[in-house]
Amino acid sequence: MKRIGLFLLPLGLFLLITLFLLQGLFSNPRDIESSLLDKPVPSFSLPDVMDASVQYGPEVFQDQVTLLNVWGTWCVTCAVELPFLTQLREQGVRIVGLYYEQELDPDFGGKTIQQIRADINKTVSQLGNPYVFNIFDHSRDTSMDFGVTGAPETFLIDQQGRVRLHHVGDLNERVWQNKFLPLYQELSQ
């Protein structure tokens, strides 16, 4: 019966590989531990995307629990999460958009602010508008300060204006239930 050991070898090898695969599956680079966690949002002064005369700063996050959603009309995943975000707004969640435009690339031609506004209006009229207002990060500096690596990304910010959660990727029912909702309810009390 000692031969069975030899025949168990492939199984052992496979299980070893499985172990690493399992571990690799959960060490997802998308789980970013933002350095901003539990720190106040970085300072900024940026215009509203629809009206350049309106300026926003970190004070817009005071006194209310807010979701800051980084997005753009060029980003299809963002379009996919818009309906769900709109649903959240209808449930009373305050969502602020941090809009940035990707059209910095001469190969695809630049966009005027009028075009950007038209695109935004078109998109939100079709897919729903979850945003109280949209901050326009025209030079993309503030997104970098927030540690944004792409779009869409969402931050949960508490009444004191501190970042409590940073999610990379689309926000959907599952992510909301598991990741956001417990903390959101705790903060909202």
Next chain:
Amino acid sequence: MLAELGHFSLVLALLMAILLAIYPMWGAQRGQQVLMQTAKPLTVGLFLFTLFAYVCLTQSFIDNDFSIAYVAHNSNTLLPWYYRMTAVWGGHEGSFLLWVLIFALWAVAVAVFSRGIPLDILARVLAILGMVGVGFYLYILLASNPFERLLPFYPVDGRDLNPLLQDFGMIIHPPLLYMGYVGFSVVFAFAIAALVAGKLDATWARWSRPWTLAAWVFLTLGIALGSWWAYKELGWGGWWFWDPVENASFMPWLVGTALLHSLAVTEKRKVFKSWTVLLAIAAFSLSLLGTFLVRSGILVSVHSFASDPTRGLFILGLLVLVIGGSLLLYALRAPQLRSAGRYELLSRETMLIGNNILLCSATLVVLMGTLLPLVHKELGLGSISIGAPFFDQMFVYLIVPFVLLLVMGPLSRWKNQSLAALRNQLLAGLGLSLLAVLLLNLGRDGLSYMAVLGMALSVWIAIATVQEVRQRLSAVNHGLAGLKALTPSHWGMVLGHLGFAATIMGIAMVTSYSVERDVRMSPGEQIELQGYEFRFLGVEALTGPNYTGHVAKLDVFVEGKKISHLQAQKRFYTVQRNVMTEAAVDPGFTRDLYVALGEQLSNGDWALRVYVKPYIRWIWGGAAIMALGGLLSMSDKRYRMARLVKASEPVSKLAGESV
């Protein structure tokens, strides 16, 4: 509506798979004919429902139904209709639907083309396929549903198909590859059924061989096509990159090749039984593992929509069940397998063991190289990457003994080979091949050792193959008329080996004698490469259905005579916001002229890649010949199932003596 019908149809297919997994197996264990006979109709049902679901999704693509999330992500109204049909497998969900469709197709093929196989074996094989199928269908329904709607809000236009996939090569590459991957599920099912039944004999090997050959042929073609596509579409002029996606398809191919040879021994000589079964399990396991690695995003993490860890977890669970379960069954049953045959150290059996060891070592090298970065990271040692030089180096080490065995194997007899006779043949072959290499390289300056080695190996294989056919002919003693006496499966082997020789020749020439030049050129300028005069005429604007771009025009002259006009494109896909380089290639039997357009530089200059690639077509041509050999082998009379009813005939008396 179509989406809901398609979804429902998939649910019915799952139901079929569940029934298929239970009833025929139950019947086979209990010896109940009625239950065993349900296997075929259930398999047909499985296939029809899957096909219907697939047609539904295709129709939704043609109709531009962007309320379906998957369609919205992978299509666009500007996309031509033929790409809309192929966009069905442009993303994760759809390509998995194609995967299950092909799976169902193989299952139906087994049900239809195996009239000669005893009912209880067939019932078990189909039931095993049913069990594997349950996992696949559950996955597609629970974690990767292609019919999911984006209601009530949906985009007016889709995100477009990844431009990398908007190419003829890429249209047929995935289906071919999947035919290969999934084809190994049949071989796997035969092996498991035999283990369950406890009947592992030469007939089992004979039933498995045509299916192995079929899967292997598809995989060979799929890999070759992928390589050809990368060559012309990625703009680097490379034909193999050792990236995880390629490695994922290469591993099952290596094991599949080992399996083909090992099955031959098991069929002829009734030895290596447990080893052959292990290879059959491994071939399919590596196909699944490859799919997992590619699809779970574990190696290539893409920061985009819906890369959801539950998917990876689901596939991993499936892997553990299928692979772990079958390896456990193997560990329990395989020790009871007894190999009947006897053989000496110098015999064809030994050569084939060597062939198997080398092929499996190659597989391990690829597996290591693919998984080590992951293991390294998980052990907390930091991110690393393993470069192509590692694989290149390892394969150079492996190819020399491999070719040596390839040359000796067919020239040797089963059981026992006299050393003196073999030595003479080998020395003659080696001498001839060295002479040929010398002649081929006359007048070439800058000889490369690697090229000489590769050419010598390649020519030696070709000579040994001819020697072997001659040896066979003198044995039957009919002169040239005896060529007919050789079986198709023997010709299959000859072609397979010659194809391999051609591929090695191509690889040796391309890696050593390619001339690659990245140059800066202004319109009207010309450069000379290996006697080819490339004249750069200029760059013009370009507009396509869903892209804009530039096209560079060049004329190529040899000794003042124009031989070719090349147009290398750079495309900007507007919806996907992606850039694609379409290289211009002037193909030839002994060389390719290759030009790719780089970026625009200051003062009107452009960067261009100008390559001369000798013998590169031989790499893919060789693969095509190998595949042809596989097809020829499959056509051998002894695999016609009807004949196997008389399986009580001793194996050796059946036609054909070859591997």
Next chain:
Amino acid sequence: MNPRRKQRLMAFSAIILVIGGAIGLMLYALGQNIDLFYTPSELVEGKNGVKPQVGQRLRIGGMVVPGSVQRDDDSLAVSFDLVDTGPVVRVSYQGILPDLFREGQGIVATGVLTALNHIEAEEVLAKHDEEYMPPELAEAMKGIKHVKPSEANYGNKG
């Protein structure tokens, strides 16, 4: 020992020898071909206390500092700065940059370290899509504050 046993033993030891040799060769080849991944600040300040040595092959990932790309007027030589959070590293490259290479984009370069903050790259890879960042880069940037290139400390001290 009967002949059959002897033969088996021979075959078995041959297999072990081949496998052992193969593993040895593989480890040797691996040792030469593993490229460790660094970000610009890890390169300059050391990663887990270890600084790469001049002459070492490595991979570096970071963002191309806008305005830092310099092309030679007569050849395909190009050089640019990479940055993540602190110091910048200069990368020189001879050849055609990938289609998706842009200033302000994340790229990954493979090459040889020729000075403490200079790399001769053999290969430059880039991704244009904003929704994508090379996984290693995303991983390396875990938990660190992004600094915009215009405010990054361009000195070597970090």
